[in-house]
Amino acid sequence: MLEKAFKGSKLYYGWMLGLLTIIGISFGFYLWQFNAGLGITGLSRDVSWGFYIAQFTFLVGVAASAVMVVLPYYLHDYKAFGRITIMGEFLAVSAVTMCLLFIIVDLGQPIRALNVLLYPSPGSILFWDMIVLNGYLLLNIVIGWKVLEAERHNVHYPMWVKPLIYLSIPWAVSIHTVTAFLYCGLPGRGFWMTAIIAPRFLSSAFAAGPALLILLCLFVRKISKFDPGWEQIQTLAKIVTYAIILNVFFLLCEIFVVFYAQIPEHMDHFKYLFVGLQGKGALVPFMWTSMILMVLAIALLIPSQFRQNETVLLIACLAVFVGTWIDKGLGFISGGFTPNPLHVVNEYLPTGPELMISLGVYATGVFILSVLFKIALTIKEELYA
Amino acid sequence: MKSSRRNFLKIAGIAALGVGAKPVFDTFAAVGGHGPTEPAPIFKSSEEALTANHWAMVVDTRKIRSERDVAPLFRACHQVHNVPDMPLKRHEIKWIWAESFHHAFPDLHSELISDKIARTPFPVLCNHCENPPCVRVCPTKATFKRESDGIVVMDYHRCIGCRFCLAACPYGARSFNFFNPDDYIKEVNLKFAKRTKGVVEKCNFCEERLAEGIIPACVEVSNGILTFGDLRDSRSSVRKLIAENFTIRRKVHLGTSPAVYYIV
Numbered sequence: 001m002l003e004k005a006f007k008g009s010k011l012y013y014g015w016m017l018g019l020l021t022i023i024g025i026s027f028g029f030y031l032w033q034f035n036a037g038l039g040i041t042g043l044s045r046d047v048s049w050g051f052y053i054a055q056f057t058f059l060v061g062v063a064a065s066a067v068m069v070v071l072p073y074y075l076h077d078y079k080a081f082g083r084i085t086i087m088g089e090f091l092a093v094s095a096v097t098m099c100l101l102f103i104i105v106d107l108g109q110p111i112r113a114l115n116v117l118l119y120p121s122p123g124s125i126l127f128w129d130m131i132v133l134n135g136y137l138l139l140n141i142v143i144g145w146k147v148l149e150a151e152r153h154n155v156h157y158p159m160w161v162k163p164l165i166y167l168s169i170p171w172a173v174s175i176h177t178v179t180a181f182l183y184c185g186l187p188g189r190g191f192w193m194t195a196i197i198a199p200r201f202l203s204s205a206f207a208a209g210p211a212l213l214i215l216l217c218l219f220v221r222k223i224s225k226f227d228p229g230w231e232q233i234q235t236l237a238k239i240v241t242y243a244i245i246l247n248v249f250f251l252l253c254e255i256f257v258v259f260y261a262q263i264p265e266h267m268d269h270f271k272y273l274f275v276g277l278q279g280k281g282a283l284v285p286f287m288w289t290s291m292i293l294m295v296l297a298i299a300l301l302i303p304s305q306f307r308q309n310e311t312v313l314l315i316a317c318l319a320v321f322v323g324t325w326i327d328k329g330l331g332f333i334s335g336g337f338t339p340n341p342l343h344v345v346n347e348y349l350p351t352g353p354e355l356m357i358s359l360g361v362y363a364t365g366v367f368i369l370s371v372l373f374k375i376a377l378t379i380k381e382e383l384y385a
Numbered sequence: 386m387k388s389s390r391r392n393f394l395k396i397a398g399i400a401a402l403g404v405g406a407k408p409v410f411d412t413f414a415a416v417g418g419h420g421p422t423e424p425a426p427i428f429k430s431s432e433e434a435l436t437a438n439h440w441a442m443v444v445d446t447r448k449i450r451s452e453r454d455v456a457p458l459f460r461a462c463h464q465v466h467n468v469p470d471m472p473l474k475r476h477e478i479k480w481i482w483a484e485s486f487h488h489a490f491p492d493l494h495s496e497l498i499s500d501k502i503a504r505t506p507f508p509v510l511c512n513h514c515e516n517p518p519c520v521r522v523c524p525t526k527a528t529f530k531r532e533s534d535g536i537v538v539m540d541y542h543r544c545i546g547c548r549f550c551l552a553a554c555p556y557g558a559r560s561f562n563f564f565n566p567d568d569y570i571k572e573v574n575l576k577f578a579k580r581t582k583g584v585v586e587k588c589n590f591c592e593e594r595l596a597e598g599i600i601p602a603c604v605e606v607s608n609g610i611l612t613f614g615d616l617r618d619s620r621s622s623v624r625k626l627i628a629e630n631f632t633i634r635r636k637v638h639l640g641t642s643p644a645v646y647y648i649v
Contacts, residue, residue, distance in 0.1 A: 037582040038546075039563030044475030048551040048561060108546015108561065108583025115525040115545050126524035126549055187518050187639040188555025265492075341555045341636075342488040346475065 026360020047348035056102035058329040063095035065209020067172035089144035090372035098365035191269035207243035211317040241301040293323030433598035437615035439535035441644040458603040469569035478560040481510040511588035512643030519550035
């Protein structure tokens with residue numbers, strides 16, 4: 001099937017070449033970081049995780065959201081999703097790959113990364129994160145590939161794939177839960193010290209992931225002869241609607257607890273993010289933008305006549321994606337580190353090289369996604385068009 | 386032909402997986418006590434080594450009048466341990482340094498606190514917690530609590546630089562080498578290891594000096610501000626001070642049980 005990725009239009013080749021160029025340039029920046037050290041990023045002894053880890057966290061959500069197409073199709077036999085499960089699974093493959101790359105670029109000593117296997121430490125959540133992420137990557141590659149191959153040959157996929165599919169459902173939930181546990185089990189980090197982190201992560205993931213999938217479906221319909229289908233997109237839209245409402249609800253629960261209890265250790269991080277603290281508040285405009293986008297998305301998604309208008313749906317999905325990205329990919333990590341444990345506000349801002357390296361990781365993810373989607377779409381075109 | 390190549394790849398893949406997974410299974414197989422992955426002691430102890438069941442420190446802040454009284458402690462420590470002097474504040478590497486009461490004890494702070502306390506520089510360092518969160522989160526056991534004497538030590542050669550421990554430490558006691566520290570060490574002490582870029586470091590309660598029978602560098606030059614001793618020995622100097630004075634520890638509500646006590 002891989003050969004399908006090599007046969008394409010000039011536009012396709014241009015797109016892939018463009019991505020490779022970005023990857024190449026950003027790899028140069030990574031070599032700079034590799035040689036000089038993480039000092040070329042905006043990280044500090046107070047905000048010791050930043051843009052990389054935030055992107056990792058957000059993308060774990062995108063990866064986990066594949067379960068939103070897998071579960072209805074395989075568990076509830078919702079046939080319509082059969083057309084698009086492969087898109088969800090391949091999106092997960094690309095997202096998990098980006099997660100792993102973001103972890104690697106964040107390490108101070110990346111060549112020692114395999115020490116995690118050499119000296120396994122089950123007490124560390126990072127150890128478990130490594131296991132669940134790699135496992136999830138493997139599951140989605142195998143399942144996606146085998147099911148697509150079977151579909152191509154018009155046969156049923158091999159029976160041994162079925163248990164893997166069932167396993168992939170709780171596994172998807174586990175990757176984001178374990179990722180949440182990285183943060184919410186740390187004493188002295190009041191912002192994260194709440195049991196709602198994992199549910200919040202999952203709800204924002206199940207909003208952002210399917211929203212991205214809708215955008216991809218609309219895009220695929222434009223560029224290929226394969227139509228993911230009206231019903232499929234509308235069902236995804238309902239999933240996005242419920243998930244984004246839950247996400248905002250969970251956030252409001254958290255805001256109530258924090259501001260009613262008024263414990264400074266918990267409250268000051270929210271103050272820093274939403275109104276600024278000790279005269280510093282670089283993230284304030286971003287956080288409010290995020291809130292406005294999420295509320296706007298809810299308003300656009302609830303009335304069915306809006307949701308059924310694909311232009312409105314497109315705007316709503318963009319709002320969901322950008323809104324949750326700001327919340328998780330910008331605010332969540334540095335907000336947890338500011339103020340620091342000594343109650344000092346030392347702000348974090350990513351630097352140019354840091355953003356370039358991140359861009360390279362995203363380009364790698366998009367490259368992988370393009371290869372996989374090219375294969376899937378070519379086969380789907382042969383079958384359905 | 387094609388199928389045999391495929392079979393070969395399958396077997397090679399499974400074999401590779403097995404090699405990678407072996408240490409993982411070894412860990413789970415080792416029930417209780419020390420697993421085979423427990424790091425070997427870094428320094429061999431000699432006969433004159435100072436030993437304790439749990440090393441602890443008492444800081445008598447009544448004896449601190451100004452920054453001048455504590456600056457020598459920091460200088461001594463940082464010189465002995467090749468701690469670099471980084472040009473940017475955000476890359477600072479600190480093993481022991483001064484904080485105001487407000488920052489050292491944010492949960493005990495009050496606006497109306499006495500002028501004397503507000504002005505006193507409080508020496509802060511790794512608390513060598515009895516229940517250290519940094520050790521719990523380390524994915525490679527590069528930082529661990531030494532069974533023999535309770536010191537939370539680091540293996541700089543094993544650390545992958547993930548900085549999970551910086552996130553877990555509620556005292557800001559850990560520093561990360563954002564650049565190669567070599568260029569920022571004024572005088573190199575050849576008796577102690579330098580670090581490389583990309584690893585975490587922190588106070589080690591002078592484990593290398595204890596192994597040679599010498600008390601920690603900061604304690605040595607502290608003129609009685611710092612007292613060092615065994616927390617488990619009821620006749621030790623630290624236990625005596627704790628028994629006779631009212632002491633506080635940093636953020637006890639977090640359950641980390643710091644081994645550094647402050648007399649205020």
